[in-house]
Amino acid sequence: MALRVPTLGTLAGVALVVAMAGGAYVLVRDADVLALRLRTRVLAPTKHSPSTPREAVEHFQCNRCHAVPGLDPVSARLSENCVTCHQAISAGRMDPWYKQAEVERWKRHITHLVRTPDLGSLSQRVKREWLVSWLQAPHVVRPLYGATMPRMKVGPKDAELLADFFAVTEAESAEPTQGDASAGRALYAEHACASCHYRGDFPLASLRYGAPEFHSDSSRRRAPDLGHVRDRMSLAQLRNWLTDPHRILPDTEMPTFSFTPRQVEDLAAFLREPLPKVAAAPVPRYQPRRLEREVHYPEVAQKLSRHLCFHCHSDMQRPGDQGPGNTGGFGYDGASLDMATRTGIVRGIKRDGQFRGLPDRLEDGTPRLVAALLARQGELDGHFQPGVLGMPLGLPPIPEEEIDLIYTWIEQGAPE
Numbered sequence: 001m002a003l004r005v006p007t008l009g010t011l012a013g014v015a016l017v018v019a020m021a022g023g024a025y026v027l028v029r030d031a032d033v034l035a036l037r038l039r040t041r042v043l044a045p046t047k048h049s050p051s052t053p054r055e056a057v058e059h060f061q062c063n064r065c066h067a068v069p070g071l072d073p074v075s076a077r078l079s080e081n082c083v084t085c086h087q088a089i090s091a092g093r094m095d096p097w098y099k100q101a102e103v104e105r106w107k108r109h110i111t112h113l114v115r116t117p118d119l120g121s122l123s124q125r126v127k128r129e130w131l132v133s134w135l136q137a138p139h140v141v142r143p144l145y146g147a148t149m150p151r152m153k154v155g156p157k158d159a160e161l162l163a164d165f166f167a168v169t170e171a172e173s174a175e176p177t178q179g180d181a182s183a184g185r186a187l188y189a190e191h192a193c194a195s196c197h198y199r200g201d202f203p204l205a206s207l208r209y210g211a212p213e214f215h216s217d218s219s220r221r222r223a224p225d226l227g228h229v230r231d232r233m234s235l236a237q238l239r240n241w242l243t244d245p246h247r248i249l250p251d252t253e254m255p256t257f258s259f260t261p262r263q264v265e266d267l268a269a270f271l272r273e274p275l276p277k278v279a280a281a282p283v284p285r286y287q288p289r290r291l292e293r294e295v296h297y298p299e300v301a302q303k304l305s306r307h308l309c310f311h312c313h314s315d316m317q318r319p320g321d322q323g324p325g326n327t328g329g330f331g332y333d334g335a336s337l338d339m340a341t342r343t344g345i346v347r348g349i350k351r352d353g354q355f356r357g358l359p360d361r362l363e364d365g366t367p368r369l370v371a372a373l374l375a376r377q378g379e380l381d382g383h384f385q386p387g388v389l390g391m392p393l394g395l396p397p398i399p400e401e402e403i404d405l406i407y408t409w410i411e412q413g414a415p416e
Contacts, residue, residue, distance in 0.1 A: 050158060053165035060152050060162065060331045061324070065116050086114050111214050112147040112395055115222065123167045124240065124248045130232050131168050135159040139382040141228060143202040144221040146214045150394035151379060153331035170234050177235060177269040179262070184270025187263055196220045200227025200275045204380045209307055209396045219253035229271045238268050286377070286400055288370055288407035295409040297342045297416050303402050304339055307392050313339035330393075345369075346414050359410050362388070367410045373403050 050056040054071075062068050065082050088094055089106045122131075136159050138149035154162070163169075188194070196219050207213065214221065229238065240247075242264045245254040259267065304310070312325035315338030328334035336355070338344025348357035349368075360368040368388075376390030376397040384390075392398065409415070 050161060053161045056158055056161035057165050060154065060158070061329050062119070062162075064324075064329065065113060065147075066119050069120050082113050083116050086110050090114060111210075112145075116147075118249055118251070119166055121248050123170065125237060126168060126232050127170045127172060127234050127237070128163050128168045129171065131163050132156070132159040135162055137382055137384065140204055140380050141224050141232075142222055143198055143204060143207070143225055144213050144216055144223075146207075146211075146221075146396050148380070148394050150330050151384070151389060158331070170237060172234050173236070175235060177265065177272055179265030179267070179269035181266070181269040181273050183263075184266035184268070187259075187267050188270055191257060193226075196223040198223075198225045198227065200225060205377070207380065207396050208400075209392070209398045211396065214396075222253060226271055227275055230274065235268060235272065238271065239264055242267055286374060286403075288374070288400070288403050290411055291404055291408040293408075294415065295405055295412060297409070297414070300406055300409045301342070303398075303405060304345075307395070307398055309392065310340040312393065313337045313344075315340065315344050325393075342414070342416065358414050367407065369410065370403060370407045373398055373406070 050059040057063075057068060057071060063071050063081055067081075067084075089103060089110055092100075092103055092107070094103050134149070135152070135154045136156065138151060140148055142148075202225060224232075233241070241254075242257075242259060244256055245252050246256055310323075312323040312329075314323050315326055315336070324330050324332065324334075325337050325339075326334055327336075334350075336350040338347070346358050347355050348360050349355065356368075358367070358369075362368060362371050366374075371385075371388050372391040375385045375388045376392065376395075378385065379390040380397070390397075
């Protein structure tokens with residue numbers, strides 16, 4: 001018999017959601033999973049195209065994930081954004097009214113967005129041309145970090161304004177490298193740089209939500225793929241970084257090596273060598289399959305909760321940030337999508353003034369929700385599907401067997 005679970009509602013003033021415990025479905029207080037959002041402001045994007053650098057940063061809500069110089073974090077109360085909230089949980093620094101057992105449970109599940117790049121010294125680490133291009137079509141820079149820059153609704157003018165705000169003006173000079181690439185390759189091996197860094201050789205297609213690689217040593221997780229160095233950094237920036245990375249980024253985990261000026265030139269020559277041309281990875285063609293069993297909402301809810309869909313898509317009638325996928329954010333207008341309840345999922349998103357409920361489909365018949373999950377697979381290496389925004393936004397793709405489960409549930413009529 002299918003387990004019947006009420007949609008998100010209230011019981012004696014306490015909101016209820018589906019959760020998983022010891023292999024069985026139970027009901028837990030909304031405070032267990034969503035209360036962190038109660039104290040944040042509603043963060044809907046402005047309704048006009050930004051015309052100044054500050055308007056651009058506010059419109060695209062860089063402070064949802066980053067500490068932004070001169071801009072308050074998203075929380076009006078605890079100076080928190082997504083990252084600092086996760087840091088507070090990891091350190092056990094939560095309000096006293098949170099039960100310690102709850103905080104310990106959250107702590108075990110926090111993998112992503114525990115730290116984001118410092119934007120204060122961005123102008124010393126990236127070239128303007130690269131930043132402007134990357135903001136419009138972000139690809140993975142740190143393969144093992146998991147979370148990536150979200151694919152925001154950034155156009156060329158917007159990207160220029162964002163670069164202006166962070167004073168990123170560095171351009172590539174015509175000056176050639178003076179070092180010996182072969183000597184630089186030997187230094188790279190001698191100092192075990194590959195113990196933390198990849199150099200254009202990580203198989204992005206292998207990454208999925210929950211992959212064990214995301215639990216590797218922190219310095220390896222946050223190390224950028226050096227295959228992007230030539231495009232990302234000018235020769236002058238690379239020299240300065242190799243000479244004294246802590247002067248540029250005090251909390252970096254990159255060691256400061258006692259390289260001589262000649263060794264810096266040799267390493268720079270090696271790191272800026274063009275890599276062998278590799279054929280572009282094909283856009284994933286995985287086709288979801290329909291399971292031969294009946295799928296009910298509690299099982300789907302557990303998967304969606306695992307991937308934190310409700311962090312961006314919830315329709316709780318309460319004060320606070322109801323998520324960029326609902327009220328709007330990252331430059332997008334709100335879609336009024338509530339994924340915290342079966343009712344909200346079936347109701348679907350709001351387009352052109354009306355809700356497009358399940359099964360909202362693309363022209364080829366793919367359910368739109370499933371298409372978004374599939375599209376995320378290609379976005380990791382810069383393949384974008386027109387008209388489809390990959391989900392989870394800014395996080396690794398979910399496993400294909402879980403996409404099969406959600407697809408089956410939709411095709412069966414979304415049974416309770």
